[in-house]
Amino acid sequence: MTTNRRTIIAGGAATLGLASIPAAARAVTAPSPDRFRNVLDSIADQALNLSPETATNLGVDVGPRAGLRAKLSDYSPAGNAAFASAAIAMQAQVNAIDRKTLSPVDQLRWDTIHYTLDRTQEAKPFFYANASQGFFGGTSPYVVSQQNGALSSTPEFLDSQHPINSASDAEAYLSRVAAFAKSLDVETAQIRDDAARGVMPPDFIAANVIGQIKGFRATKAANQKLVTSIATRTAAKNIPGNWSARAQNMVESLVYPAVDRQLAAFTAATRNAPHTAGVQRLPMGDDYYKWALRLGTTTETSAAEIHKLGLAQNAELKARMDVLLRKQGMTQGTVGERVQALNKDPRQLYSDDDAGRAQLIAFLNEKVAAVRPLMPKLSHLGLKAEVIVKRVPVDIQDGAALGYMNFASLDGKRPAIYYVNLKSTSLWPKYQLATLTAHEGIPGHTWQGAYLAEHHAEIPLISSLIGFNAFVEGWALYSEQLVDEAGLYADDPFSEIGFLQALQFRACRLVADTGLHAMHWTREQTVKFLMDETGKGEGAMTSETDRYCASPGQACGYKMGHNEILRLRGVAQTALGPKFDLASFNDTLVKTGGVPLALLPTAVDAYIKSAKSAGPNA
Known part of the structure; x- marks a missing residue:
């Protein structure tokens, strides 16, 4: 993600x-x-x-x-x-x-x-x-949710992305802290207006948000990331000034009062929030979901068609997983039950403490390094694709995704940042980590973003601004398959199971997202479906379900994008025969900068035409 x-x-x-x-x-x-x-x-x-x-x-x-x-x-x-x-x-x-x-x-x-x-x-x-x-x-129908809103994004944005290399940068940081307080009040007004028109998150998301706001407010101003970040970084750069004191004063005099106002307004607005999970209960909710699906998949495929496709692909992938699980001696129970057992296997778990978290992050870095030698088989671009692996900040981990990535800056000063949610290390059994790293790191999001950054002089800037969820997530899911095909799991059968389980999970997302928003599924029904089918834990699948509620349509982009990329690869292989080159095909996708799936065939057609006209030694 x-x-x-x-x-x-x-x-x-x-x-x-x-x-x-x-x-x-x-x-x-x-x-x-x-x-x-x-x-x-x-x-x-x-x-x-x-x-x-x-x-x-x-x-x-x-x-x-x-x-x-x-x-x-x-x-x-x-x-x-x-x-x-x-x-x-x-x-x-x-x-x-x-x-x-x-x-x-x-x-x-x-x-x-x-x-x-x-x-x-x-x-x-x-x-x-x-x-x-x-x-x-x-998409985000609720101005504030467990994963959307200024409180969950701005402090981390200022800490990880706002540069502080001079006094003017520090002054700009403080200006943004003041603006953060204003944005909280803008959201507060919108919370009231939306609630008056029948738009508010369901009760379970509201409860999570209230907990997050209270947790932020309970932290002493001096310990807030908004204060410690500027204090630490100005000191490291020897930038004179009373930055820490000024930031702390702004938090106490501007931010905390705005947080208090938002907490009061949000609590009042959601006091009688419904338990209905889907957006069909919102004004024009069915039409909104059609728009959200179009945005999330960049196709015209209906919710019913996506739901049916997800069920079929889930069944197909479970059959493949069954074969591999049996080879490892795991024969009893459904595929989901056997994966649940694997998730609890002590050999697959890091200790749920700081030492275990450090070991897990070290393992992720090892997997990034293991993929780099495979890249010449998969791409001719020769990108540096630098990436830093970090834990999701503790103050936002309750509402954050289980894993996500921020693209590198175009100026080359900040590498990609690959975040993993380690609220509990049990969220990430070891056998799932290699495929996660292929998705978020190389050749997934990090590689695709690196092309935009390392070739930014020749690519229109707009290509780095607009985002097509199905392409970006489809490429990352396809990348998980690429490293499997390149032999990463040749001697690691459990990681291969993890790869198939990740594909199967994305197929289940097609079912769950459309189930929630088009088939009137409940939160509990969705969580149970995901647990039963994927074998993932209740906490993780509850978090996932809540994510689909807050960002309808987005979760469908992964498998829909993967499906279309594979379809187009098959078209190219059939058309080109021995002239088909996997690395060139992959580069064709990346070099688009990211386009809607509806337009991706145009790029592949151009690749096929060019490859056909090339000489035999090209």
């Missing part, structure tokens, strides 16, 4: 308007190819002005964009209206370019940005869907 371009970071500050975009970026007087590149750059600038955190995430909040480093996004009604208005202007800019005059590569880019802006426009009927969700490719 990735967070960044496709996961909106809640914030709040004044948003820059189109007038702030340099005139050169808005110019459209050049010949067609250059004119189109100028349009793409203009759209990127507009999006960055509306999402300053993204500029920091990418490492492009410098030069003309340096002012963005002190700001957070504006998710107030006015900010949402500004994004919706900007999207209309962006669409007009794209439509002013004659697609037929562009090269095939730029035609695909034209189609891609058009697809993004269409999804952005489709968010309009849903007052609880901010326009930026359509642009960046993520």
